[in-house]
Amino acid sequence: MKLLDFDKHFPSEAVCIEKFKELRNKSGIVCPHCGNKEHIWLPTSMHFECKSCHSSRSLSSGTFMHGSKLPFLYWFIAIHLFNSTKKTFSASEMQRQLGHKRYQPIWEMLHKIRSVMGQRDAQYTFSGMFELDEGFFSTERDENEKTEPLKRGRGSQKKSKVLVMVESQQVENPKNPKKPKRVNHLKMIVIPDLKAKTIYQKATISIDKDA
Ligand SMILES: [Zn+2]
Structure with missing residues (x-):
């Protein structure tokens, strides 16, 4: 659904x-x-x-929206934005767009949506051609880790290790010969170390047997 259609469906x-x-x-x-x-x-x-014991439950009880006092419309807008745009957006930007007074509930809402979508993504398995590599991003060390001597390079505690997995597809007659492949689904998982065993374990649960 396009951004403009949202208002038609959920006015x-x-x-x-x-x-x-x-x-x-x-x-x-x-x-x-x-x-x-x-x-x-x-x-x-x-x-x-409940027709039997007459206990009552709210509309959102038992769902990831449980306990939120925010309007359903906010949730619908945020979920729609997550689904329809490829860009990420901050809680403060969302708060500004919605014109909501408090930051915390908006942050919590986005956090919940991201976490649910993450679970959904985690269940996705790759098929066909699939490539993987390791990546890094810089992180702060915990206070109790600071007593350990700092290693250098890719084993450094200041670098979080990320397994990057991509479903790729050969493009027939590519317009740009430098881009012969198209990327489909992409998954990034933080891993504790770069041992072959760790990577193998993480990768095998993410791929179809025929991949
Ligand atoms: Zn009951």
């Missing part, structure tokens, strides 16, 4: 609530008290009530 908080309720009903709500799967929707208090 208001009420529409987002209705949509979220539909999704919840579709995936099925199970009462945590009695295991019953049938619920009644109470629109005034915006709660589901």
